[in-house]
Amino acid sequence: MSTVTLWTRRLARHATLDHEEHRLLEQLGAEKCQRFEDDELIKEGDPADRFFVVLAGIACRYKLLADGRRQILGYLFAGDMCDPRELLLPQVDSSICVFGVAEVATLTAESLQLLGRHPNLMRAIERYARVQQSIGREWIVNVGHRTAFERLGHLVCEMYSRLDAVGLTQGFTFDLPLTQADLGDTLALSTVHVNRTLMELRRLGLLTFQNHRIEIHDFPGLRSASGFDPTYLHLADPEPGTFGE
Amino acid sequence: MSTVTLWTRRLARHATLDHEEHRLLEQLGAEKCQRFEDDELIKEGDPADRFFVVLAGIACRYKLLADGRRQILGYLFAGDMCDPRELLLPQVDSSICVFGVAEVATLTAESLQLLGRHPNLMRAIERYARVQQSIGREWIVNVGHRTAFERLGHLVCEMYSRLDAVGLTQGFTFDLPLTQADLGDTLALSTVHVNRTLMELRRLGLLTFQNHRIEIHDFPGLRSASGFDPTYLHLADPEPGTFGE
DNA sequence: CGTGAGGTTGAAGGTTCTCAAGCTTTGTGG
DNA sequence: CCACAAAGCTTGAGAACCTTCAACCTCACG
Numbered sequence: 001m002s003t004v005t006l007w008t009r010r011l012a013r014h015a016t017l018d019h020e021e022h023r024l025l026e027q028l029g030a031e032k033c034q035r036f037e038d039d040e041l042i043k044e045g046d047p048a049d050r051f052f053v054v055l056a057g058i059a060c061r062y063k064l065l066a067d068g069r070r071q072i073l074g075y076l077f078a079g080d081m082c083d084p085r086e087l088l089l090p091q092v093d094s095s096i097c098v099f100g101v102a103e104v105a106t107l108t109a110e111s112l113q114l115l116g117r118h119p120n121l122m123r124a125i126e127r128y129a130r131v132q133q134s135i136g137r138e139w140i141v142n143v144g145h146r147t148a149f150e151r152l153g154h155l156v157c158e159m160y161s162r163l164d165a166v167g168l169t170q171g172f173t174f175d176l177p178l179t180q181a182d183l184g185d186t187l188a189l190s191t192v193h194v195n196r197t198l199m200e201l202r203r204l205g206l207l208t209f210q211n212h213r214i215e216i217h218d219f220p221g222l223r224s225a226s227g228f229d230p231t232y233l234h235l236a237d238p239e240p241g242t243f244g245e
Numbered sequence: 246m247s248t249v250t251l252w253t254r255r256l257a258r259h260a261t262l263d264h265e266e267h268r269l270l271e272q273l274g275a276e277k278c279q280r281f282e283d284d285e286l287i288k289e290g291d292p293a294d295r296f297f298v299v300l301a302g303i304a305c306r307y308k309l310l311a312d313g314r315r316q317i318l319g320y321l322f323a324g325d326m327c328d329p330r331e332l333l334l335p336q337v338d339s340s341i342c343v344f345g346v347a348e349v350a351t352l353t354a355e356s357l358q359l360l361g362r363h364p365n366l367m368r369a370i371e372r373y374a375r376v377q378q379s380i381g382r383e384w385i386v387n388v389g390h391r392t393a394f395e396r397l398g399h400l401v402c403e404m405y406s407r408l409d410a411v412g413l414t415q416g417f418t419f420d421l422p423l424t425q426a427d428l429g430d431t432l433a434l435s436t437v438h439v440n441r442t443l444m445e446l447r448r449l450g451l452l453t454f455q456n457h458r459i460e461i462h463d464f465p466g467l468r469s470a471s472g473f474d475p476t477y478l479h480l481a482d483p484e485p486g487t488f489g490e
Numbered sequence: 491c492g493t494g495a496g497g498t499t500g501a502a503g504g505t506t507c508t509c510a511a512g513c514t515t516t517g518t519g520g
Numbered sequence: 521c522c523a524c525a526a527a528g529c530t531t532g533a534g535a536a537c538c539t540t541c542a543a544c545c546t547c548a549c550g
Contacts, residue, residue, distance in 0.1 A: 045476075063386050066472055071386045088372045093379040093477050123333075130330045134338040136381055141308050141316045143389040144433035148506070179528065188389030190507055195530065227311055231290075232338050393538070424496060435539055440498065 003055045003103060004029035006079030009166045013235075015124035024114060024121070029055055032106040041096040041104060048092045050106050051082035057102025058177060062185070063094050072186040074136060075159070079166050083129040084112050100177040131234045138232045143188045146227065148197045151187045153226025156207055156214055161230050172216040176209070248300045248348060249274035251324030254411045258480075260369035269359060269366070274300055277351040286341040286349060293337045295351050296327035302347025303422060307430070308339050317431040319381060320404070324411050328374040329357050345422040376479045383477045388433045391472065393442045396432045398471025401452055401459055406475050417461040421454070 004025050011017065011025070033055060041052055044063060052059070059076040073094055076082070086092060087109055098104065115122055135158070142151050163174050180194045187194070202208050206222045208215045216222055230236075249270050256262065256270070278300060286297055289308060297304070304321040318339055321327070331337060332354055343349065360367055380403070387396050408419045425439045432439070447453050451467045453460045461467055475481075 061382075063382070065386070065390055069390055071389050073382050073385055083378070085371060085375045085378070088368075088375045089379075089479055091476075094382060126330060127333045130333045133328070133330070133378065133381075134334075136378075136385070137306075137308070137318050137339060139385055140318055140381070140388060141310070143385060144316050145310055145314055181528080191529085192508080192531090193506055196506095199530085231336075234334055426496080436497085437499090437540080438538055441538095444498085 002026065003033065004053075004105075006166050006168075007053050007055060007081065010079045010081075011121070011124045011128055013165070014127035015120050017121060017124070021118050021121045024118065028107060028111050028114070029053060029105045031111075033103055034106070035101060035103055036098045037101050039098055041098065042092055043095045044093060045091050048087050048089055050108050051084060051086045052076070052096065053081040053105040053107060054078055054098075055103040055105055057098055057100060057104075059096055059098040059102055059104065060182075060186075061094050061096050070185045071188065072182070074132070074139070075186075077159075077163055077166075078168060080132075081107075081125070081128070083132060084115070084125060085129065087112065099182070134232045134234065148187070148189050148193055149200060150226045151189070152183065152194065152197050153201065153206065153222050154228050155183070155187060156216065157219075157223055157226060157228035157230075158233070160214070160216060160219070161233055161235060165233075165235050172219060174214055175212060176214050177212045247271065248278065249298075249350075251411050251413075252298055252300060252326065253324075255324045255326075256366070256369045256373055258410070259372035260365050262366060262369065266363050266366045269363065273352060273356050273359070274298060274350045276356075278348055279351070280346060280348055281343045282346050284343055286343065287337055288340045289336075289338060291337050293332050293334055295353050296329060296331045297321070297341065298326040298350040298352060299323055299343075300348040300350055302343055302345060302349075304341055304343040304347055304349065305427075305431075306339050306341050315430045316433065317427070319377070319384070322404075322408055322411075323413060325377075326352075326370070326373070328377060329360070329370060330374065332357065344427070379477045379479065393432070393434050393438055394445060395471045396434070397428065397439070397442050398446065398451065398467050399473050400428070400432060401461065402464075402468055402471060402473035402475070403478070404459070405461060405464070406478055406480060410478075410480050417464060419459055420457060421459050422457045425454075 007029060008017065008022060008025050017025075036057075041059065042050070054076040056078050058078070059080075061073045061076070062070050063073060064070050076096070082096075084107075115125065138158075142154055146154060159176065160169060160172070160174060163169050168174060180198065181191045183189070184191045184194045189197070198209055201222075204221075204225075206216070206218050206225060208217070222228070252274060253262065253267060253270050262270075281302075286304065287295070299321040301323050303323070304325075306318045306321070308316050308318060310316070321341070327341075329352075360370065383403075387399055391399060404421065405414060405417070405419060408414050413419060425443065426436045428434070429436045429439045434442070443454055446467075449466075449470075451461070451463050451470060453462070467473070
């Protein structure tokens, strides 16, 4: 499998890409690809002169608070990219780091210019970015109005659905190289409470999280227990081209 | 003051607009402008065939949960507009309603096509939308990692800064046609706790909220008590054109 | 003057947090 | 291959923050 397959797969959900467009993605993915390990790709306040495609592994976007606490704002799974709009303001507003080992391609204004020559491809990227925005909105609801139990269940449902969409699940299991503390920073919960909530989810036969691996035992049950409605992920949208211009 | 002045003023922060561009905004703002009163402009799940500019008054974007609770996702103050990207997916992911009386212009794919003929103007809109995205990220941090006291103080600081940027404040006061319940739906707090937190803020001489009007008595104090750092609002960015293309 | 929306207050309880300790796993150097 | 260190996980107890429920108050408005 080529390194850019997953990236292409994500974008192909939003437009039918021709040979030239595939080739350009190949090129951009190969050009400045690096391996990172538990590393920071960019830091809040850095000049916004580059953005990223995660080709393999997992990264997250986050902000640090004055007291050192961290709020994770979103995950970049294999195949996910940053919104090119990041380049529009002088400084970036949040940091990005990778978990474990990851392959990441760095894009610049120059890459964006190349992409801009393919309106169909740019359209796919914008539609893709629009979905990411929708996910961000759901996260406000998640940390705001749901209980710890629902939050965690909802997050796992979301992760499963996003990973499954590009074939990164095995049955109802998937790899998740995070710690319980990372989950806490995502859901605005203490590590201790994440631990207790995970045990509760296991006790109810809904899911287990062991050895950096999530196993969902009862997806319908988890979905209804956490109020998960996948509409906001826009995975079942009509084929590209069949709706409003 | 023309009805589109505030809209123009917001966009002018992100590009120098020429006469033609001003004229187009005038035209779009006049064309399908309506007055609303406590009305819903669009509902989650509606076809994404239109987006909005709030010319006067205040609107908010929100989601309703299954149990009837509401999470407000963002405010549209006078001069604010929706992200044109809303049109890229078949359905909208959240609802928008106005508070009190508001003047709202409705834009469509057709309006967007007209705007598209002015790359400089589109660029301003995208940069503006990028700032809104940055605000959305800060909201995740706000509902996630801050106490009720900090949350409320932070929200007031943000509102003040955004309104002040287009001249909608009088000294350290501004109109805010919301109820305490609305603030609760914004910050994921119960009405009762909003009330108690407002009293605490008043007791400390930081701010008062009476007769739909916020009065900040000690802005530096409020800012430091709530951990507000206005960087994410990008109000002090260099003049358009002086940074990265 | 009655009504309804919104604001205020008190009491009780639940969810989640902090602190602290012990345990398990993983990785590393001798 | 073992010893040790470091990171992560688990558990308990007490406390803080915020919620719910319920009542009462205030004020604008018909």
